[in-house]
Amino acid sequence: xxxxxxxxxxxxxxxxxxxxxxxxxxxxxxxxxxxxxxxxxxxxxxxxxxxxxxxxxxxxxxxxxxxxxxxxxxxxxxxxxxxxxxxxxxxxxxxxxxxxxxxxxxxxxxxxxxxxxxxxxxxxxxxxxxxxxxxxxxxxxxxxxxxxxxxxxxxxxxxxxxxxxxxxxxxxxxxxxxxxxxx
Ligand SMILES: Cc1cc2nc3c(=O)[nH]c(=O)nc-3n(C[C@H](O)[C@H](O)[C@H](O)COP(=O)(O)OP(=O)(O)OC[C@H]3O[C@@H](n4cnc5c(N)ncnc54)[C@H](O)[C@@H]3O)c2cc1C
Numbered sequence: 001x002x003x004x005x006x007x008x009x010x011x012x013x014x015x016x017x018x019x020x021x022x023x024x025x026x027x028x029x030x031x032x033x034x035x036x037x038x039x040x041x042x043x044x045x046x047x048x049x050x051x052x053x054x055x056x057x058x059x060x061x062x063x064x065x066x067x068x069x070x071x072x073x074x075x076x077x078x079x080x081x082x083x084x085x086x087x088x089x090x091x092x093x094x095x096x097x098x099x100x101x102x103x104x105x106x107x108x109x110x111x112x113x114x115x116x117x118x119x120x121x122x123x124x125x126x127x128x129x130x131x132x133x134x135x136x137x138x139x140x141x142x143x144x145x146x147x148x149x150x151x152x153x154x155x156x157x158x159x160x161x162x163x164x165x166x167x168x169x170x171x172x173x174x175x176x177x178x179x180x181x182x183x
Pocket of ligand 1: 015104107151152153154159160161162163165
């Protein structure tokens with residue numbers, strides 16, 4: 001879909017960086033929009049340097065999307081440089097957003113404690129939580145409701161990587177057995 005055309009990518013993390021490198025192999029040009037002034041602050045340096053050395057990736061620093069235009073499909077995107085106040089309209093048919101994710105934890109009962117960003121608190125993170133009423137400490141992946149465990153991205157403080165999510169899944173099974181022994 002993007003072959004030979006200009007595409008836009010928003011975000012300064014590793015996911016955005018990997019996508020920019022991938023798209024640069026087929027797109028004519030990749031505009032990478034970041035809110036900060038330095039890619040290396042939010043991206044692994046090997047990836048940031050690779051991007052800076054890829055001729056058809058242009059990094060637009062301190063920049064935000066302010067409007068998307070189109071009729072049925074995207075035609076152009078208006079951007080604002082927050083330092084200079086300069087506004088520009090770039091013609092593009094594709095914009096990819098890599099600006100993070102919100103956990104879908106709204107359905108959980110209030111007895112399962114969450115952090116300020118709605119990720120589920122577990123184990124040591126529960127600290128002196130009023131929700132935790134048992135004498136024993138919670139297991140590593142145990143939520144504020146004894147016997148309920150959380151694993152992977154949804155867990156507050158987790159690494160947000162496939163290998164750790166899978167590992168935590170198998171650890172949770174072990175903790176279920178430990179929990180059952182306490183009953
Ligand atoms: C663009 C991108 C690039 C990434 N690149 C890498 C990488 O290169 N290497 C790496 O290690 N990690 C990478 N990650 C992170 C990796 O994808 C996650 O860490 C991993 O998928 C977390 O697994 P998880 O099982 O915890 O969550 P998820 O994979 O998000 O799985 C959660 C599942 O639960 C389902 N679900 C949600 N709510 C409910 C509900 N109420 N009932 C039933 N099901 C529900 C969802 O639909 C989803 O299928 C990347 C992530 C993104 C977004």
